[in-house]
Each structure stands twice: as structure tokens, then as C-alpha cells.
Amino acid sequence: MRAVLCTHLGPPETLEIGEMDDPIPGDGEVVVDVTAAALNFMDTLIIEGRYQVKPELPFSPGAEFAGTVSAIGNGVNGLAVGDRVLGNPGYGACREKVLSPVQALVHVPASIPDEKAAGLSVTYGTAIHALKDRAQLQPGEKVAILGASGGAGIAAVEIARIMGAHVIACVSSPEKAAFCRERGAHETLIYAEADLKTTLKQAGGASGIDVIYDAIGGPYSEPALRALAWKGRFLVIGFAAGDIPTIPLNLLLLKGCDIRGVFFARFAQEEPEAHRANLRQLLQWCESGALKPHVDAVYALDETADAISALAERRVKGKVVVKP
Ligand SMILES: NC(=O)c1ccc[n+]([C@@H]2O[C@H](COP(=O)([O-])OP(=O)(O)OC[C@H]3O[C@@H](n4cnc5c(N)ncnc54)[C@H](OP(=O)(O)O)[C@@H]3O)[C@@H](O)[C@H]2O)c1
Numbered sequence: 001m002r003a004v005l006c007t008h009l010g011p012p013e014t015l016e017i018g019e020m021d022d023p024i025p026g027d028g029e030v031v032v033d034v035t036a037a038a039l040n041f042m043d044t045l046i047i048e049g050r051y052q053v054k055p056e057l058p059f060s061p062g063a064e065f066a067g068t069v070s071a072i073g074n075g076v077n078g079l080a081v082g083d084r085v086l087g088n089p090g091y092g093a094c095r096e097k098v099l100s101p102v103q104a105l106v107h108v109p110a111s112i113p114d115e116k117a118a119g120l121s122v123t124y125g126t127a128i129h130a131l132k133d134r135a136q137l138q139p140g141e142k143v144a145i146l147g148a149s150g151g152a153g154i155a156a157v158e159i160a161r162i163m164g165a166h167v168i169a170c171v172s173s174p175e176k177a178a179f180c181r182e183r184g185a186h187e188t189l190i191y192a193e194a195d196l197k198t199t200l201k202q203a204g205g206a207s208g209i210d211v212i213y214d215a216i217g218g219p220y221s222e223p224a225l226r227a228l229a230w231k232g233r234f235l236v237i238g239f240a241a242g243d244i245p246t247i248p249l250n251l252l253l254l255k256g257c258d259i260r261g262v263f264f265a266r267f268a269q270e271e272p273e274a275h276r277a278n279l280r281q282l283l284q285w286c287e288s289g290a291l292k293p294h295v296d297a298v299y300a301l302d303e304t305a306d307a308i309s310a311l312a313e314r315r316v317k318g319k320v321v322v323k324p
Contacts, residue, residue, distance in 0.1 A: 002324065003095030004304040005058040009049040012305035012312070018058070023099035025073030030102050032085060033070045037062040037093035037322045038119030039304075040151055041240055044312040046091055053265070055091050061308065062093030062322065066108055066117035076102045084108040086279070088121035090265055094304050096324045103272070106279045112286050116293045119151070119319035120282050124293065126237065126264040127155035127213075128278045131163060133267075134260045135211045135233045139164030142208075144200055146224055147215035147240050148185065149176035154294060154318045156213045156237075157185050162290050165211075168203050170196070170220075172314070179317045183294065196220060200227035208255075213237060221245040225259075232257040294318035 005018040025031050043061040045051035066086045069079055079085065085105040092098060108117045131137040143160045147153040148169035160167045161184035168187045169180035177188035189199050200209055200223075208229030214221050218241030225234050225247060232255060252259065268275040285291035296317050299307040301324045310316050 036118035
């Protein structure tokens with residue numbers, strides 16, 4: 001099989017396309033022919049050795065995929081050759097076949113195309129875990145999303161809207177603001193055109209913003225936190241702007257508020273049943289038409305480096321997908 005390989009750490013152009021032996025399923029394992037692999041911001045970091053997970057070399061990027069079961073090992077129940085599934089191994093999806101434990105896969109209904117199913121696990125999985133499990137977001141609450149046009153951000157815009165919240169999307173350009181409004185944001189804020197704290201305080205009205213979903217960190221986190229309501233919840237999602245901010249603890253005291261960490265991969269590992277229930281909810285929303293995951297671009301397997309460069313250079317709205 002063909003695979004995108006990171007043989008030494010470096011920028012996207014150092015990735016290679018290699019030939020590997022097809023995987024053979026062991027007990028409880030399944031081989032999936034990958035029909036679409038989705039990329040995430042973490043792929044820009046993992047190939048350079050700058051992500052918290054550091055796989056042994058060589059490895060393939062791609063944290064999530066959709067595909068068709070092509071072989072099953074002994075002791076596999078609930079899946080058969082030909083079934084459509086999705087999975088999120090964390091890395092290794094940008095190749096023609098992946099080997100997976102059966103319990104890590106979820107059935108994909110016929111009505112959901114491969115390109116959309118591939119990118120449902122990580123960013124949408126993060127957003128539903130963050131807003132539902134960590135923030136306990138309630139209908140009518142105000143949620144501000146920083147980095148709203150990226151993968152994790154736009155997933156939060158769409159899911160917060162489904163959950164009945166009032167959504168304020170914070171982005172870097174008018175084009176990205178328009179994209180967020182198309183995907184369900186009630187209000188948008190462009191960093192360069194407004195003071196973040198003042199504008200979010202105005203948007204929060206008398207009570208303030210109930211939930212902040214922060215996917216960018218850096219100089220944006222503290223001003224956003226200062227607009228949080230009494231007993232508000234601040235969700236730490238990521239640091240796409242580069243720096244990990246330091247927050248004065250007196251702000252938490254004054255607001256009686258919480259800063260809540262969100263770590264999708266660890267949640268999926270520690271609470272697999274809750275994670276699978278979230279994935280099933282996402283698939284159900286897709287089937288009913290409530291959720292329409294946006295795929296920005298589809299690349300061929302040997303264009304994976306270009307797809308990762310597009311993410312690193314902030315040229316992506318929503319998800320990018322690679323099709324082997
Ligand atoms: N906690 C978890 O479990 C979890 C799960 C998934 C992702 N994450 C993290 O969440 C972050 C976003 O991931 P993603 O997959 O959504 O990435 P993405 O699709 O590349 O989106 C990144 C977003 O960050 C914004 N951004 C980048 N640099 C910026 C800067 N200097 N100032 C302001 N905005 C900036 C971009 O905004 P513009 O488009 O407006 O330029 C873009 O919307 C990453 O740090 C990732 O590691 C965490």
C-alpha cells in the first residue's frame with residue numbers, strides 16, 4: 001500500500017510517499033481501506049516534533065479517517081467486510097489502509113459521504129465534548145468562540161448553534177466572519193477592528209459572556225476572560241496563535257468563574273463510551289441535516305504536504321481532507 005511518511009521531523013515538504021506491506025489484522029483488529037483522511041492543525045506540529053504526542057519514525061500524519069472494512073481478525077464482533085466506518089487513531093491515517101482495534105471504530109450511515117465522515121471525530125468531537133461535557137452549555141446562553149473559522153472553531157459554532165446558544169464568532173478577516181455567519185454565528189468580531197474585551201463585554205450585555213471557547217490562546221485569552229459572566233466557563237482548547245497565556249488568578253475570584261481544560265484525545269481514551277456516544281450524536285445530527293460539516297478542500301494522497309501547508313498558513317476554513 002501507499003503511505004505518506006514522515007521519515008524525519010521537518011516542514012511539510014519533507015514528507016515522502018512510500019510503499020509499505022499491507023497490514024494483517026490480529027485478534028480483535030480490523031483493516032480499513034481509507035477512503036478519506038482528515039487533517040488538523042496538530043498535523044502541522046506533529047511532523048515537526050512540536051506536538052505533545054511524538055510518534056516513532058517513520059509515521060503517517062492524519063488523526064482521523066473514514067473508510068471501508070476490508071479484513072477482520074479473530075474475535076471481531078459487530079463489524080463485517082464492506083462496512084463503512086470512521087476512526088480517530090491520533091496519527092497514521094494518511095495511507096491506503098489502517099489497522100485498528102475494532103472497538104475504536106464507529107459505523108457510518110449510508111447518507112453521510114466519506115469526506116464529511118472523515119473529519120467528524122477530532123474537531124467536532126472536541127467541540128461537542130467541550131460545549132456539552134465540560135461547559136454544560138445551556139440554551140439561550142452566550143458563547144464566544146476564538147479562532148472560529150478554523151476546524152475546531154467552526155465545529156463549535158455549528159454545535160453551539162444546535163444546542164440553542166447565542167454564538168459570537170471571533171476571527172481575523174471579514175471573509176472568515178462571513179463564513180462563520182453562513183455556518184450559524186449570530187454575531188462576528190474581527191480582532192483587528194475591535195478591542196476584544198470591550199466588544200465581548202458589549203456583546204455579553206448586563207450579565208456577560210457565559211462560555212468562552214478559546215482555540216487560539218496567545219494575547220487573546222485574557223481580554224476574552226475579562227468579558228466572562230459571573231460563574232462563566234472558559235474552555236481551554238488550543239494555542240494556534242503560538243503562546244500559552246498566563247492568567248491572573250484574581251480574575252477567577254472576582255467572577256466566581258471556571259477555567260476548564262479540554263483534551264479530546266485523553267477524553268476518548270479515558271471515557272471511551274462517552275466518546276462513542278458523542279460520535280453517535282454527531283452522526284445523528286448529520287443524518288437529520290442539523291449538522292452539515294464543511295470540507296474546505298480535498299487533496300490527493302501525494303498532495304498531503306500541500307494540504308498541511310494550507311493549514312499552517314491559515315488558508316483553511318473548516319476541514320481539509322486527503323483521499324488516498
Ligand atoms: N484540546 C483539544 O483536544 C484540541 C482538539 C483539536 C484542536 N485543538 C487545538 O485547537 C487549535 C485549533 O485547531 P484547528 O484544528 O481548529 O486548527 P485550524 O483549522 O488550523 O484553525 C486554527 C485557527 O486559529 C486561528 N489562528 C491561527 N493563528 C492565529 C493568530 N496568530 N491569531 C489569531 N488567530 C489565529 C486561525 O484563525 P484565522 O483563520 O482567522 O486566521 C484559525 O481559525 C490548535 O491549537 C489545536 O492544537 C485542541
